[in-house]
Amino acid sequence: MQEEKRQLRILVVEDEAKVARALKEGLEREKYEVVVAPTGEEGFFLVNEQEFDLIILDLMLPGRDGLEVLATLRKRGLQTPVLILTARDAVEDRVQGLDQGADDYLVKPFAFPELLARVRARLRRGRMEQPHLLNLNLADLEMNVLTRNASRDGKHLDLTAREFELLEYLLRYKGEVVSREMLAHSVWKEAVRATPLDNIIDVHINRLRRKVDEPFDRKLIHTVRGVGFVLREES
């Protein structure tokens, strides 16, 4: 993996102190430099003063509304990608956000792994080159996306199409926690995470486990309680 030339900087415009702090800590753990602005005005000021690689913008801000800030920034020719966080639910709001120049949005309450995935996708760094790889591997687990062949310790794994896609997704995000939301969106292509889907995902994970992990000593698929799943070698 290539050396980072400099730390990527993220501006978080969020008035809710707890959320802002969690975002800051979580993103800093991922080696980003994070600046928090609690109001729209302050965010606006910071964007004019400093350079950021990504802005995470809450829509419901005291004083200046998030969409307003965004529109003004875009009018001034700001190119920085913007990820909107919104507690609003109406689809029109989301569409409006994207019209104002947002690159992506997440509806509160969002899952943190999902936020991380979106942030990485926007910043296109290091790991995100993996999605284009045709050969994926972790420890003795190998997968060829083109031939749709998966094997562990040289032994062919007999997977259904859905199981293959699920394993592929986990492999692309190896070492990272993948939430059920992410699986619902990316593997099941469902817009809404309706009730039975969680059970369906769990069943598939269990089946995958039976095929990928059960016959082997070293387990690769792990459940992170309350968050999701992760594919990694336990040290």
Place this chain on the structure above:
Amino acid sequence: MRPRNVRSRLTVWYVLVLAGLLALYAGVASVFLLLNLREDFDRNLVKDVEIVEGMLAKEPSGGVSLHASRPDASEPRIGNFIEVWSPQGALLYRSAALQGQSMGGPPLQDEGLEDPSPSTTRLPNGTRIRVASSVYFVEDQPVLLRVAYSEERLWGELGEFGEVLLLGFPVAILLAGFGGYALARKALSPIDSMATQAKKISAERLGDRLSIENPEDELGRLGTVLNDMLGRLQAAFDQLRRFTADASHELRTPLTAMRSVGEVALQDHRGPEEYRDVIGSMLEEVDRLTRLSESLLTLSRGDAGHVPLRKEHVSLLELAKGAVASVEVLAEEKHQQIEVQGDESLLVSADRLILRQAIINLLDNAIKYSSTESRVLVRVEGAANGEVCLEVIDQGTGIPSEHQPYVFDRFYRVDKARTREWGGAGLGLSITHWAVEAHEGKISLESEEGRGSTFRISLPAAQRSSTSSPQGGLD
């Protein structure tokens, strides 16, 4: 100024209309009376003309005189006023009663040639008279004879009649006003009592109803309609109350879990792994709340009509097969079999995603409440009334009849304790219900305890003109 209440307004209208009618009546009666009196008058006048004609005599001097034995006695019997003119315009005779006044001057052209049609005119002193004219030959000499009565007595009678009417008028109006007011008050009093009763009915006491004296009359019908409306309101309020209670219960459960798990964990020092587990457990509850709020949002947006349906022609069987494919793994885990039957060519106009979710919820429900190794049957068929039906038939526990009316209510659970382990929030069937109604369809339930349940969705059939687009289902 416009009177404020209906009662006064009714009375005012009543009085005005009555006054108009009375005035009209008085007018017509007066004219009728006048004409009647005049008819008598004129008959006498014509008779008198003939009498006077008989009394005319030519004097040797060439003049004309009334031939009467006693000049003073002759006049009271006949018309008061008499004039005799020669055609040339010379006054030949004028009765003393005229006191030298002229009844219209010299003869007019053609006057008196026709029938003596009396006309009314005035003497120079203002007395109204009724004049009849006639041309008469006194020994070959034509003369114009005018006979007249004073009309003053007639007008006097008419005036008296008018006075009587005029005096009675305000009395009648006054009586009518009072009567009308009392009548309106009596007629409207049920409305007052309804208003008083309605004021006492509040959201907390929706069980009360308006008392109705006679359900057949207009006010009774109004009361019945209002009572029906109250009934519907009460049902809606009850549903809302149940919803609020159930929703707070649903919210309280994960909150309680989070709270106790967190509080207990903080009571003593533990290792990082244990804390990780505690946080994970709390996050699971957060997840439950998140999904709950999402489902509620879906429903509230559906209620507000904010969910646009992207309708297209869909084969209901294909859609059902796609839904079955999605949830099949859940059935497999319980060794259940899902069988799909029906006619592929039956089309409905539907939003694929929303209707698919509706079917998935029914299937999920059927799988949950059926025992292992049972069968779930999905059947699509056309109905005679131009509808397409989808049935999900399970062999599960069934739903007791007392719960059946509420199964589509939000958060309603047949068995509150038992069903929570499945993680559903009790909104799946509500979402299905909403989705089906948004497609102008109906959903119904037939269930027998211990024998299983059949959920039946009926949707209007789409025209068969267009072919169904390829199914984008999931496996």
